[in-house]
Amino acid sequence: MTSLRVLLAVLLPSFCAALPLAADDGMWLLNNPPLAQLKERYGFEPTPAWLEHVQRASVRFNNGGSGSFASADGLIVTNHHVAADAIYKLSTQQRDLLKEGFLARTREEELKCVDLELNVLMSIEDVTAQVNAAVRPDMSAAEALAARDAAKAAIEKESLERTGLRSDIVTLYQGAQYHLYRYKVYTDVRLVFAPEEQAAFFGGDPDNFEYPRYNLDVTLVRAYEDGRPAQVAHYLKWNPAGTQEGDLVFLTGHPGATQRLITMAELEYARDVQVPGALRWLKSREVLLNAYAKRGPEHARRAQDEIRGIENSRKVYDGRIGGLLDPALIAAKQAEETALQQFAQDKPELGAADAWDKIAAAQQVIARHAVRTNFLENYQFNSDLFSVARRLVRAAAERTKPNGERLAEYRDSAKNTFELGLFSAKPIYTDLEQAKLEHYLTIMAMELGANDPVVQLALGGQSPSARAAELVAGTKVGDVAVRRELYAQDAAALARSADPMVQFALALDAQAREARKTIEQQGEVKSQAHARIARVRYAKDGDKVSPDATFTLRLSYGAVKGVDQGGQRVPAYTKMGGKFERAAERANTPPYDIPASWERAKAKLALDTPYNFISTNYSIGGNSGSPTINRAGEFIGIIFDGNIHTLVWNYAYTETQARSVSVDVRAILEAMRTVYGADALVAELLGGR
Numbered sequence: 001m002t003s004l005r006v007l008l009a010v011l012l013p014s015f016c017a018a019l020p021l022a023a024d025d026g027m028w029l030l031n032n033p034p035l036a037q038l039k040e041r042y043g044f045e046p047t048p049a050w051l052e053h054v055q056r057a058s059v060r061f062n063n064g065g066s067g068s069f070a071s072a073d074g075l076i077v078t079n080h081h082v083a084a085d086a087i088y089k090l091s092t093q094q095r096d097l098l099k100e101g102f103l104a105r106t107r108e109e110e111l112k113c114v115d116l117e118l119n120v121l122m123s124i125e126d127v128t129a130q131v132n133a134a135v136r137p138d139m140s141a142a143e144a145l146a147a148r149d150a151a152k153a154a155i156e157k158e159s160l161e162r163t164g165l166r167s168d169i170v171t172l173y174q175g176a177q178y179h180l181y182r183y184k185v186y187t188d189v190r191l192v193f194a195p196e197e198q199a200a201f202f203g204g205d206p207d208n209f210e211y212p213r214y215n216l217d218v219t220l221v222r223a224y225e226d227g228r229p230a231q232v233a234h235y236l237k238w239n240p241a242g243t244q245e246g247d248l249v250f251l252t253g254h255p256g257a258t259q260r261l262i263t264m265a266e267l268e269y270a271r272d273v274q275v276p277g278a279l280r281w282l283k284s285r286e287v288l289l290n291a292y293a294k295r296g297p298e299h300a301r302r303a304q305d306e307i308r309g310i311e312n313s314r315k316v317y318d319g320r321i322g323g324l325l326d327p328a329l330i331a332a333k334q335a336e337e338t339a340l341q342q343f344a345q346d347k348p349e350l351g352a353a354d355a356w357d358k359i360a361a362a363q364q365v366i367a368r369h370a371v372r373t374n375f376l377e378n379y380q381f382n383s384d385l386f387s388v389a390r391r392l393v394r395a396a397a398e399r400t401k402p403n404g405e406r407l408a409e410y411r412d413s414a415k416n417t418f419e420l421g422l423f424s425a426k427p428i429y430t431d432l433e434q435a436k437l438e439h440y441l442t443i444m445a446m447e448l449g450a451n452d453p454v455v456q457l458a459l460g461g462q463s464p465s466a467r468a469a470e471l472v473a474g475t476k477v478g479d480v481a482v483r484r485e486l487y488a489q490d491a492a493a494l495a496r497s498a499d500p501m502v503q504f505a506l507a508l509d510a511q512a513r514e515a516r517k518t519i520e521q522q523g524e525v526k527s528q529a530h531a532r533i534a535r536v537r538y539a540k541d542g543d544k545v546s547p548d549a550t551f552t553l554r555l556s557y558g559a560v561k562g563v564d565q566g567g568q569r570v571p572a573y574t575k576m577g578g579k580f581e582r583a584a585e586r587a588n589t590p591p592y593d594i595p596a597s598w599e600r601a602k603a604k605l606a607l608d609t610p611y612n613f614i615s616t617n618y619s620i621g622g623n624s625g626s627p628t629i630n631r632a633g634e635f636i637g638i639i640f641d642g643n644i645h646t647l648v649w650n651y652a653y654t655e656t657q658a659r660s661v662s663v664d665v666r667a668i669l670e671a672m673r674t675v676y677g678a679d680a681l682v683a684e685l686l687g688g689r
Contacts, residue, residue: 003043022557023616023653023655024041024557024616024618024655025544025618025653026545026556026557026653027255027258027546027547027549027555027556027618027620028553028554028555028556029124029172029179029185029546029547029554029555030051030054030252030553030554030555031124031179031408032543033046033555034546035049037544038557039281040121040557042248042557044248044631048192049396050633051555052122052234053234053248053398053633054230054236054252054555054633055121055234055235055553056120056121056122056233056234057069057118057232057235057236057627057633058120058252058253058254058449058553058626058627058638059076059078059118059119060118060119060120060121060183060254060551060552060553061078061082061083061116061118061625062116062117062118062119063082063086063116063552064081064087064116064181064256064358064622064628065078065079065081065083065254065622065624065625065664066078066082066252066253066254066622066623066624066625066627066639067079067082067118067221067625067626067627068235068236068252068625068626068627068635069232069234069235069236070235070236070238070635070684070685071218071235071684071687071688071689072232072233072235072476072688072689073222073229073231073684073689074186074222074223074224074225074229074230074231074232075192075220075221075229075235075681075684075685076118076220076221076222076223076594077218077219077625077627077635077638078219078220078624078625078638079200079217079218079219079624079625079639079640080138080194080197080200080201080216080217080218080219080223080309081148081200081201081217081223081312081624081640082217082219082624082625083191083194083306084098084305084308084446086113086114086116086189086191086221087102087109087191087194087219088304088305089113089114089115089193089424089425089426089427090111090114091301092524093298093301094182095353097178097191097194098196098197098301098304098305099196099197099198099301100196101194101195101196101197101199101595101597101676101683102108102191102194103192103193103194103676103677103678104108104190104191104192104193105680107222107229109410110190110191110192110222111188111190111191111192111219112188112189113189113190114425114426115420115421115423115424115425115426116187116189116221116418117185117186117187117417118186118187118189118223119166119183119184119186120183120184120186120187121181121182121183121552121553121623122182122184123164123165123181123182124179124180124181124182125179125180125182126177126178126180127155127178127180128176128177128179128269129180130151130155130176130177130486131148131151131152131155132148132178133151133229134147134148134150134151135147139224140526141521141522141525142521143293143525143526144528145521145523146405148524149404149405149408150402151404152178153168153401153403153404153406153407153408153411153412153413154403154404155167155169155180156168156169156180156411156412156413157403157411157412157413158174158493159180159182159413160412160413163182163385165182165184165185166182166183166185166413166417167180167182167183167413168180168181168183168413168414168550169181170550171527171545172331172547172548172550173261173530173531173534173548174261174262174526174527174531174533174534174535174548175526175527175528175531176530176531176535177216177535177547181553185222185240185416185445186224186225187260187416187418187420188223188224188225188232189221189222189223189224190219190221190222190224190229191219191221191363192221192222192681193220193672194219194220194678195216195218195219195595195671195675195676195683196595196597198590198591198593198595199216199597199598199671199675200213200214200215200216200218200219200368201213201215201217201308201597202290202579202582202583202591202592202593203215203582203590203592204398204590204591205311205315206589206591206592207483207591207646208311208312208315208641208644209315209316209319209641209642209643209644209647210643210644211327211563211570211612211643211659211661212570212578212612213574213611213612213641213661214574214576214578214579214582214612215611215612215640215641215663216667216668216671217638217640217663218638218668219665220681224472225372231367234635235628235688236375236629236635237633237634237635237688238634238635238636238669238685239630239632239634239635239636240665240666240667240669240686241636241663241666242610242637242664242665242666243560243613243630243636243637244557244560244564245560245561245571245572245573246560246561247559247635248557248558248559248630248631249557249558249559249560249562249615249617249618249629249630249637250555250556250557250558250617250628250629250630251265251554251556251557251558251623251626251627251628251629251639251660252554252555252627252629253553253554253619253621253622253623253624253625253626253627253639254551254553254554254622254623254626254628255549255551255554255619255620255623256258256549256551256620256621256622257299257550257551257620257621257622257650258548258549258551258649258650258651259548259551259650259651260545260548260650260651260652260653261530261534261535261537261548261677262338262548263337263356263359263360263544264333264334264356264497265356265359265360265363265528265650266359266363267324267330269302269363269367270320270324270368270612270687271321271324271325273367273370273519274370275317275320275321275324276321277370277371277374277497278313278317279314279317279318279321279647281312281379281443282310282313282314282317284439284443285310285382285436285439286307286311286314287307287648288435288436288439289303289307289310290303290307291562292306292432292435295431297446300624302429302432303432310411314659315647316621316647318647319647319648320647320648320650320651322647322648323647323648323650323651323652324651326657327466329648329651329652331653333651337356338355338384338541339540340533340536340537341353341356343536343539343540344533344536344628347536347539348413350532350535350536350539351532351535351633352459352529352532352533352535352536355529355530355532355533355536356529356533358420358525358528358529359525359526359529359530361525362384362523362525362526362529363522363526363628364603365518365606366522366523369515369518369519370519371447371448372448372454372515373515373516373518373519374506375443375444375448376454376511376512376515377513377515377516379440381437381440381441382436382437382439382440383424383433383436383437383440384428384433384476384478384499385428385433385437385471385472385477385478385501386437386462386471386501386505388422388477388478388483388501389475389499389501389502389505390505390509391421391422391485392422392477392483392486392502392505393439393491393494393502393505393509394407394410394492394509395410395418395422395487396489396490396491396493396494397491397509398410400479400490400491406437410599411590416512419649422487423480423483424480424482425483427479428478428626429553430472430473430478433472434468434469434473435468435470436558437467437468437471437472438464438465438467438469439464441458441459441464441467441468442464442536443678445459445464454508454511457507457511458504458508460633463582466627469471471500472501474499474500474501475499475501476490476499476502477499477501477502481499486499486502487495494506494549507564515643539596539668549593549620549622550689551622556617556619557617558615558616558617558618558655559615559616560572560613560614561614561615561616561655561659562614563614563643563657563659564657564659570614572613572614572615573610573611573612573613574606574611574612574613574666575607575608575609575610575611576605576606576608576609576610576611576667576670576671577605577607577608578611579594579597579598580594580602597675597676598675601674601675604674605670605671605674605675606670606674609664609667609670610666610667611663611664611667611668612661612662612664612667613637613661613662613664614659614660614661614662615628615659615662616655616658616659616660617639617660617661618649618653618660619639619642619646619649619660620642620646620649620650623639623660624639624640624641625638625640626638626639627639627641628662634667635665637660637662637663637664637665638663638668639660639661639662640658640661640662640663641660641661642658642660642661643657643658643659643661645657645658645659646658646659646660669685
């Protein structure tokens with residue numbers, strides 16, 4: 001397989017050019033689609049009705065993924081790995097739904113998810129002028145941040161109260177634009193169908209980000225309103241004919257984050273500080289959890305969902321650091337930035353000549369505080385119990401403030417989502433919590449230094465082992481009823497609480513808030529500078545570039561297309577029979593073992609059915625579960641991965657070898673009929689009701 005270094009050498013010319021866009025680049029806003037590019041490249045021009053339909057048929061899973069409505073009765077399809085968190089929370093030692101799979105044969109058998117929130121985008125409004133009007137040129141970074149946050153909070157609150165829809169202001173182009181996204185929210189979500197994890201994640205970590213693949217990475221859930229299946233006007237009809245190589249296909253999903261528009265200073269920070277720190281943290285957690293899982297089958301079950309997530313993230317960051325350390329990518333980014341800077345100098349009326357210096361200075365401050373902020377604020381002590389305690393402590397303090405002065409997650413517009421998470425009945429295992437907290441305190445001391453005052457405060461004069469045992473054994477916040485009682489208390493009452501985890505969160509809160517404040521103020525400096533750079537970019541190239549991903553709905557386009565790897569042509573499609581062939585090559589041993597249900601059905605399966613396929617669509621984490629749709633807006637597959645070459649898509653797009661990977665609609669229907677006997681669900685998927 002071609003290395004990242006070779007890949008980046010191939011993409012260098014298109015990356016240096018950057019604009020206008022080459023090939024199938026872009027994660028486009030639904031209110032600013034790439035009409036000219038689509039018409040020129042594929043002879044297709046989506047209508048406003050087409051765009052509205054696919055927008056309202058698309059679903060955001062608030063735990064970090066995407067999906068789409070599949071019937072008028074609220075049926076939704078997503079990836080198994082997106083729904084795995086919800087499936088894990090419904091599992092027990094006696095009934096492991098991740099391992100066994102699940103099928104509700106009647107509506108009454110559908111299982112209510114513990115704390116899953118789904119969002120459907122209803123409208124987008126540009127509120128850039130209102131947000132920016134709150135900031136005066138003479139304000140300090142701290143004053144500007146406070147003013148901008150207050151303006152955002154006021155707009156979100158007014159929108160929520162007027163429409164009843166979840167209202168979030170989204171920052172685009174690193175601060176050049178602010179859009180108000182309004183969502184219909186579903187919190188009564190029920191599990192309908194999930195295959196065994198081994199069918200969904202066949203090949204496990206070794207095959208992750210590889211191709212060919214043989215995965216049924218699919219799960220069905222249903223949205224309910226007032227105790228009945230939600231009735232929706234917009235859902236994607238399933239086309240059982242699927243696709244052919246060369247077909248134009250689209251994704252409508254919620255990519256999490258990209259860093260296409262960052263400066264060289266920010267790229268170097270990612271290379272030297274951010275990504276290495278993330279990798280150290282992920283790999284230490286992976287070692288801890290794998291050791292815990294080896295204690296026994298039940299330990300393995302408890303840790304498995306978190307292990308899967310860490311394995312995936314670790315592989316992503318491995319790919320990113322490989323790209324960031326490649327001279328070709330750095331040279332390409334430098335060339336692009338130099339061209340923009342020269343354009344800014346030639347047009348001083350744009351007022352952006354010093355914008356890059358402002359960002360570089362802010363980034364230096366962020367770098368000095370990054371590790372402390374991660375361990376005090378961002379990583380949440382790697383403990384569900386601590387996270388609950390912190391949310392209780394901060395909720396009591398924040399609700400005494402005006403709405404516009406609160407931390408974003410405690411504003412009125414976020415209350416419903418906040419309370420859904422706070423009062424989640426997800427299982428919390430105290431032995432796992434203790435192991436994770438002990439590990440955290442140890443790593444924190446190693447990173448910050450054992451004599452650091454914050455480390456000393458956290459340890460409370462004890463070893464990490466003793467301190468973790470004391471906190472986990474003594475706290476009651478794992479009980480949802482106790483949480484409700486504490487949530488009703490004011491800050492003074494909480495300060496008198498005898499709960500050790502609450503007191504732990506209180507003791508560290510001031511330092512954590514200060515660290516967060518420092519980073520956010522520097523973020524405001526960067527946002528103002530990026531807004532000026534965006535003016536330069538627009539003056540130079542127009543609006544032919546999409547904003548970086550923000551976990552909001554985007555449209556990408558591409559073609560079903562095979563790939564050349566190692567001098568061999570890899571076809572666009574795999575076949576269902578290939579799963580059995582791959583298992584036989586690996587002696588049917590994990591992670592290449594065939595589930596018993598598939599072995600029983602093998603003789604009846606149409607083994608030449610297309611299983612997975614690849615396309616040039618631009619996707620990244622968060623796109624998982626995005627529907628792959630055709631020109632008619634019909635469902636013909638679902639994204640679940642990318643090959644190894646997509647890992648640099650965080651910084652640069654290429655279609656030379658990078659491909660998104662989808663499950664084919666034909667395989668989903670064949671497996672549901674033949675392996676799982678889900679004929680009623682198939683009828684609903686094909687009939688729309």
